[in-house]
Amino acid sequence: xxxxxxxxxxxxxGGSALVRAVMERTAEELPVLPDLSGAARAEGRxxxxxxxxxxxxxxxxxxxxxxxxxxxxxxxxSSAAKVPVASAPDAxxxxxRQIAAALQRLLPxxxxxxxxxxxxxxxxxxxxxxxxxTPFEPCGGPAKGKITCNEITLPDGRTSAPILGMPPGPKxxxxxxxxxxxxxxxxxxxxxxxxxxxxxxxxxxxxxxxxESPTVTDIIEYVGESRPDKKQ
Amino acid sequence: xxxxDDDDDGFAAFAQAVQRRxxxxxxLLCGDADAxxxxxxxxxxxxxxxxxxxxxxxHPEAYARTVLTRTFLAxxxxxxxxLLAHAYAGPEPVPDQADLRVTLLAALAELPPRARxxxxxxxxxxxxxxxxxxxxxxxxxxxxxxCSRSLARLRERLGxxxxxxxxx
Numbered sequence: 298x299x300x301x302x303x304x305x306x307x308x309x310x311g312g313s314a315l316v317r318a319v320m321e322r323t324a325e326e327l328p329v330l331p332d333l334s335g336a337a338r339a340e341g342r343x344x345x346x347x348x349x350x351x352x353x354x355x356x357x358x359x360x361x362x363x364x365x366x367x368x369x370x371x372x373x374x375s376s377a378a379k380v381p382v383a384s385a386p387d388a389x390x391x392x393x394r395q396i397a398a399a400l401q402r403l404l405p406x407x408x409x410x411x412x413x414x415x416x417x418x419x420x421x422x423x424x425x426x427x428x429x430x431t432p433f434e435p436c437g438g439p440a441k442g443k444i445t446c447n448e449i450t451l452p453d454g455r456t457s458a459p460i461l462g463m464p465p466g467p468k469x470x471x472x473x474x475x476x477x478x479x480x481x482x483x484x485x486x487x488x489x490x491x492x493x494x495x496x497x498x499x500x501x502x503x504x505x506x507x508x509e510s511p512t513v514t515d516i517i518e519y520v521g522e523s524r525p526d527k528k529q
Numbered sequence: 530x531x532x533x534d535d536d537d538d539g540f541a542a543f544a545q546a547v548q549r550r551x552x553x554x555x556x557l558l559c560g561d562a563d564a565x566x567x568x569x570x571x572x573x574x575x576x577x578x579x580x581x582x583x584x585x586x587x588h589p590e591a592y593a594r595t596v597l598t599r600t601f602l603a604x605x606x607x608x609x610x611x612l613l614a615h616a617y618a619g620p621e622p623v624p625d626q627a628d629l630r631v632t633l634l635a636a637l638a639e640l641p642p643r644a645r646x647x648x649x650x651x652x653x654x655x656x657x658x659x660x661x662x663x664x665x666x667x668x669x670x671x672x673x674x675x676c677s678r679s680l681a682r683l684r685e686r687l688g689x690x691x692x693x694x695x696x697x
Contacts, residue, residue, distance in 0.1 A: 312684030313652055316633075319687060320653045323630045324553035327562060333570045334544035340570065341577030 540580050544573050547590050551597055557649045558601045558642075560634040568604070572597035594654065595664050598646050602665075605642040629687070636686035640679050647672055648679045 548569060555565035555572075575596050576583050583589050637645050643665065650661045651672070658676075662669045 312680050312687075315687060316648070316680060316683050317652050319629050319633045320557055320649075323633050324556060324653070326630060327553060327556055327565075330549055330552045330566065330569070332545060333548050333566070333573055334541040337544055337570050337573035338540060338577050340574035341580070344574055344578045 539584055540577050543584070543589060544577075547593055548573065550590075551593060554594065554649060554654060555597060555601070557634075557637065557653055558598070558645060560638045568597060568601055572600050575600065598650065598664060602642055602646060632686060633683070636683045639686075640682070644675050644679045647675050648683070651676050652680070 551572060552565055552569045555568040556562060559565045559568055572593060576589070576593050583592050586592055637648065640648065646665060647661055650656045650664065651658070656664070658669050658672045661676075662672045665672070
């Protein structure tokens with residue numbers, strides 16, 4: 298029989314032994330759990346199906362048509378000039394149009410027109426907010442292809458949020474960075490495909506700096522709060 | 530047998546092997562058996578959703594634990610339902626042996642969800658400071674300071690309780 302108390306060995310480690318022991322006892326008293334594998338499989342299949350559907354319906358893809366350089370976002374903040382949104386009347390839901398309008402307000406004026414688009418790859422620079430509930434564990438799963446998962450030390454010494462990146466390759470004309478905010482609620486992507494104007498593609502650090510800029514975090518925050526499927 | 534059946538079978542064996550452990554961790558996080566069961570099932574469902582990738586990973590159980598913890602935190606953020614913390618607010622009498630379980634859950638519920646997760650991962654799952662920091666996406670110093678503060682609060686709430694366990 299082993300005893301943990303304030304006067305014993307437990308005192309030496311700040312009480313962790315006592316807490317561990319009580320946790321162990323508490324957990325042991327739980328009733329027997331029925332087999333959850335069947336229910337989990339059924340729920341997992343529903344999630345898979347929703348994710349597949351969400352790949353079309355749950356993603357808000359916004360293309361910025363203007364051509365601006367690597368530093369355009371870095372100090373933009375919310376002081377950018379307000380530019381009317383010119384999205385097509387039937388493009389997206391009302392909430393999506395509102396988000397697009399917010400993006401337009403938040404972006405620097407020279408970022409150009411914000412549009413809801415079905416295929417963001419047709420545009421030089423895109424923001425993509427994934428609105429579904431699909432869980433995504435940036436660094437929790439196995440590596441996929443050439444995609445890397447890293448934290449990057451930014452020029453100001455801060456460490457970036459976990460990001461996924463794929464370095465430029467012969468079949469890719471830019472850097473793809475996945476920026477996460479608030480766990481699994483909102484995904485934010487930047488595709489800085491900067492060869493459109495003859496400039497050099499952004500490197501990974503530059504792209505992450507864009508994703509960490511106050512402008513972008515404002516946008517992510519807004520999208521997270523405003524997303525159409527947000528549960529109240 | 531189809532590839533999907535094969536996937537399913539592998540998952541069932543995995544789920545049956547890890548669900549008890551996940552459930553216990555979930556219980557310490559949620560403080561409620563029903564909520565813990567729901568959380569465990571949700572975590573397993575998310576694992577199944579990506580099962581082909583997960584089963585190829587080196588540590589599928591660690592992946593499941595990560596999903597469980599992050600799902601717990603996301604739920605707390607999303608729904609702002611930290612009702613247990615309010616339910617247990619207020620000073621508690623020094624517990625006797627029979628009250629220890631309730632006292633621990635009450636003390637855990639008083640911690641912010643993120644601090645609670647740190648304590649459970651550090652002292653129940655016995656993860657290293659480095660691993661907890663990685664899982665919760667924060668610095669190691671944050672984990673150390675939060676765990677130290679939380680541990681002091683838990684120790685205070687547990688008072689002079691003596692716990693007897695079987696051991697070597």
